[in-house]
Amino acid sequence: METARGKVIRSWSAQGGASAPRIVGGHGCHFQDAEGRSYLDFSSQMVNANLGHSCASVQDAVREQVGAGATLGRPWDLAVVHELADRLAEVTPGDLNTMFFAGSGAEANEAAIRLARARTGRSKVIARYRSYHGSSAGALSVTGDPRRWHGEPGVPGVVRMLDPYTYRCPAGHPSPCPVCSGGPHLEELLQYEGPENVAAVIVEPVTGSSGVVVPPDGYLRSLRETCDRHGIMLIFDEVMTGFGRTGTWFACDRWDVVPDILTCAKGLTAGYVPLAATAVSDRLTDWLADSVFPYGLTYSGHPVACAAAVAALDVYRRDGLIERAAALGPVIESHLRRLADRHPSIGDIRGSGCFWGLELVRDRTSREPLVPFNPDATAAEPMRRFSAAAFGAGLYVLTNGNVALIAPPLIISDAELEEGMAVLDKALSVADEYT
Numbered sequence: 533m534e535t536a537r538g539k540v541i542r543s544w545s546a547q548g549g550a551s552a553p554r555i556v557g558g559h560g561c562h563f564q565d566a567e568g569r570s571y572l573d574f575s576s577q578m579v580n581a582n583l584g585h586s587c588a589s590v591q592d593a594v595r596e597q598v599g600a601g602a603t604l605g606r607p608w609d610l611a612v613v614h615e616l617a618d619r620l621a622e623v624t625p626g627d628l629n630t631m632f633f634a635g636s637g638a639e640a641n642e643a644a645i646r647l648a649r650a651r652t653g654r655s656k657v658i659a660r661y662r663s664y665h666g667s668s669a670g671a672l673s674v675t676g677d678p679r680r681w682h683g684e685p686g687v688p689g690v691v692r693m694l695d696p697y698t699y700r701c702p703a704g705h706p707s708p709c710p711v712c713s714g715g716p717h718l719e720e721l722l723q724y725e726g727p728e729n730v731a732a733v734i735v736e737p738v739t740g741s742s743g744v745v746v747p748p749d750g751y752l753r754s755l756r757e758t759c760d761r762h763g764i765m766l767i768f769d770e771v772m773t774g775f776g777r778t779g780t781w782f783a784c785d786r787w788d789v790v791p792d793i794l795t796c797a798k799g800l801t802a803g804y805v806p807l808a809a810t811a812v813s814d815r816l817t818d819w820l821a822d823s824v825f826p827y828g829l830t831y832s833g834h835p836v837a838c839a840a841a842v843a844a845l846d847v848y849r850r851d852g853l854i855e856r857a858a859a860l861g862p863v864i865e866s867h868l869r870r871l872a873d874r875h876p877s878i879g880d881i882r883g884s885g886c887f888w889g890l891e892l893v894r895d896r897t898s899r900e901p902l903v904p905f906n907p908d909a910t911a912a913e914p915m916r917r918f919s920a921a922a923f924g925a926g927l928y929v930l931t932n933g934n935v936a937l938i939a940p941p942l943i944i945s946d947a948e949l950e951e952g953m954a955v956l957d958k959a960l961s962v963a964d965e966y967t
């Protein structure tokens with residue numbers, strides 16, 4: 533397209549190619565492009581559209597708040613911000629009762645790290661390799677997966693530990709495995725880093741976009757105990773896993789482990805308006821009462837976003853969607869296991885609730901990945917052809933590296949699941965060509 537100034541614009545964004553489809557609308561679990569083609573959303577966009585694309589309650593709440601006042605921007609005295617903080621505290625685990633609001637998951641993680649450093653007076657943060665915590669400088673620095681490479685050297689003071697990735701255990705998975713059981717590996721790292729220098733350990737309780745890695749039972753508790761022994765703040769990044777995604781309100785609820793700080797975003801408004809929260813335990817808040825913690829963004833607690841979140845929380849409860857996600861877990865798993873019987877490219881299936889990862893391989897015995905885990909992997913031929921085959925047949929599946937994220941909206945019907953699995957079946961034949 534040539535503009536009045538004679539510039540040729542190839543694409544509106546460097547993040548999307550010129551040939552990307554132009555999506556114009558969505559309804560329920562489907563969305564449509566400008567040519568009228570419809571796609572079933574098997575990944576809830578960026579794993580955020582938990583309530584699908586036309587939730588009337590959230591849409592009405594947004595409209596109402598825009599009418600009542602969208603420009604009221606002093607979060608500390610806005611009724612809707614206080615209402616949301618109270619409502620959120622009803623569902624967060626343990627004593628995570630104080631909320632800091634922000635616009636994105638990355639910002640929520642920045643706040644969490646800053647709080648932990650301020651609280652402990654220590655500087656180092658331990659994070660994991662298979663992790664994504666956001667694209668701002670601090671959040672990218674604690675990110676472990678290759679998306680951080682372009683941002684390096686990043687913010688100093690970050691140390692990385694290995695992941696409880698049982699399918700490809702970096703320690704060779706002896707029994708008991710120090711890495712997959714959590715505490716022993718962390719304890720060893722602390723010997724070299726000096727626990728008195730470490731402010732926080734940050735992990736996704738269930739790793740999201742870096743491969744849907746579900747830790748073994750006992751892992752998170754073991755991290756919790758190790759952090760407690762050394763006065764280290766434990767931060768759970770539940771930006772992707774919060775709000776029913778894994779079948780419980782938060783992924784850590786499954787193991788009944790409460791962090792000192794929990795961050796969430798995405799499902800908080802189910803994607804209707806950007807909003808994130810950093811939920812802080814009473815122990816930290818008691819300390820905050822005597823200190824000033826300078827934190828705030830112009831849009832911390834934007835009223836429209838908060839109104840959307842209050843409505844979304846209502847819908848999760850009213851429609852029993854956390855329970856629905858839990859019930860869908862075994863249904864999705866059995867669909868995926870049936871696909872694995874037919875497709876040698878499926879190496880591993882992991883997940884729970886409405887959050888599953890399909891790890892694709894060239895060889896089941898050697899576990900050679902279909903594409904390597906690096907920044908170009910998703911664009912690499914086998915994964916690109918697999919996603920394109922699904923999309924061309926009307927199914928949207930988000931992929932990262934050699935993992936496809938099967939994470940439909942929590943409102944998906946049984947019939948829609950069947951519809952999506954049938955397309956996935958065909959698309960997997962493309963991946964099978966490389967086995």
Ligand code: PLP
Pocket residue numbers: 578635636637638639641664665666667736740741769770771772773797798
């Ligand atoms: N943390 C996790 C676990 C995420 O999955 C993401 C985004 O995908 C983020 C943080 C960053 O959130 P945002 O993109 O809203 O900054």
